[in-house]
Amino acid sequence: MSRVVLVTGISRYLACRLAGRLSADPGIDRIIGVDTVPPARADLDLLGRTEFVRADIRNPLISRVISQAEVDTVVHASVTATPHGAGGRAPMKELNVIGTMQLLAACQNSGTVRRLVVKSSTAVYGTSPRDPALFTEDMTAKALPRSGYAKDAVEVEGYLRGFTRRRPDVSVTLLRFANFVGPSVDTPLTRYFQLPLVPTVLGFDPRLQLLHESDAVEVLRLASVSDRPGTFNVAADGVLLLSQAIRRAGKIAVPIPAPAVQFVGRSVRRSGMVDFSPEQMQFLNFGRVVSNDRLKQEFGYTPQYSTAAAFSDFLTGRPVRPVLGEPVLDAGGAVLARLLRTTAPPASRTPASVTRIGSSRRVRNG
Incomplete structure (x- = not known):
């Protein structure tokens, strides 16, 4: 059993809930939470008896x-995927890579x-x-990966492999979420799924x-x-197609030709609506699915939510307002029903005409 646990990135969502x-x-x-900024005031009650220490893991003073x-257990949860949240791509790389190097040292x-x-991340x-x-x-x-968070995660895992060789006595767990x-x-x-119009890659x-x-x-x-x-690999069972997820969210997909994807991605990032990096845009092009068999069999944990159930809980747990709401869908259904009634032949006339045609043919043939 751990006696003293240190958690990095304590001001971030997962680290705060873990603490x-x-x-x-x-x-x-003891639980010691480390970060360069204190946790949000709204999260203080969640931390319980966690002790906050303002420290930068990029500094050898860690x-x-x-x-x-x-400390006998270190949980490194401060690797971030959002450049905007870290203050830009350069500070993000310093925090992810240099910070990990100093912490491992x-x-x-x-x-x-x-x-x-x-x-870590399945982005590797x-x-x-x-x-x-x-x-x-x-x-x-x-x-x-040649850039961004995915490249950072690959480098972090490389330094971690070196650490395991130098300290084989330390139990190391690498979690690819x-x-x-x-x-x-x-x-x-x-x-991304809260955007009123959801950009997708045309043909994918x-x-x-x-x-x-x-x-x-x-x-x-x-x-x-x-x-x-x-x-x-830490992932739920099952998958969703992007088109299915967009429909379940009640959003409208806007297919974009592949050559324009990077331009649209930059525009969305500059708007501040979504801090989407280029590799995340590519993820929405080809997707990615991993096996969680080792998580279930060796780690001993089966995710309680499937991919579909997790997405459903996301939709019901926060105000994701659909563009195609119930009134619009009901009106569309009513219009479709009227069209079907006016274009379909009467149910009673079709069998009768068939009978008459058939009987007349039998008379002529006889």
């Missing part, structure tokens, strides 16, 4: 925090750390037309695999309180 779950565990003596508190030099949990598999139907943990990307949805979590994908209908926010927090909690070493 709240851990603070309710009487077997844990090792002092670990040593003074005698601090863990390597610590004499008390015995467990390390790292939040990339997205391309040559992708397999299902990625397993042992597979690599068909086309390595699918895209989060739910009634509370705020991500580029949830904002990718498969989406999602993960409910509560399943994500529970997987992090289980990895934090017990040794479950290894690399695990």
Whole structure:
């Protein structure tokens, strides 16, 4: 059992909820939340007895925090996918890559750390037309990500592999999460489905695999309180086609020719509506699906929400106002019903005419 747990990125959604779950565990003596900014005032009640420490993991002084508190479990949950939230692409890369390097160095030099949990992403598999139907943990990307969050995640995992070689005595759990949805979590994908007109790539209908926010927090909690070493895809069962998700949200898809996708993506980012990076736009071109068999069999957790159920909870748990609301759908159904009544032949006339034609033919043939 963990006695002192340090969680990075405590001001972010998942880390904050994780710290709240851990603070309710009487077997844990201390929970230390680290970030450069304090948690939002609305989240203070969720943190329970978590101790906030204002510290930057990009600074080597993070090792002092670990040593003074005698931390035995480190949960690295501050890797971010949103450049806007990090202050731009350059600060985002520093936080993701340089921050991870400094944190791993601090863990390597610590004499008390015995467990390390790292939040990664299925984005490390990339997205391309040559992708397999299902990625397993042992597979690599068909086309390595060349920029953005996906490239950061690949580099983070590379540094983590070096750490495991240098510190084989530390139990390391690498969690590759699918895209989060739910009634509370705020991500580029949830904002994408809140757009009144949803841009899609003309001629493509990718498969989406999602993960409910509560399943994500529970997987992090289980990895934090017990040794479950290894690399695990964390994703829900089943998939949704992008077109299905748009229809369920009551939105209108706007197909865009592939050459114009990057321009539209930049325009949407500049508007501030969705902080969508180029690799996330490519994800909406080809999609990505991973196997969660290892999560179920070796890690010992089965997601409580399927992809469809997670998306449904996202729609019902927040004000996602459909463009095609019930009045519009009802009016359309009424118009369609009238058209069917006026164009279809009367039900009583068709059998009678057939009978007369048939009988006249029998008379002539006789």
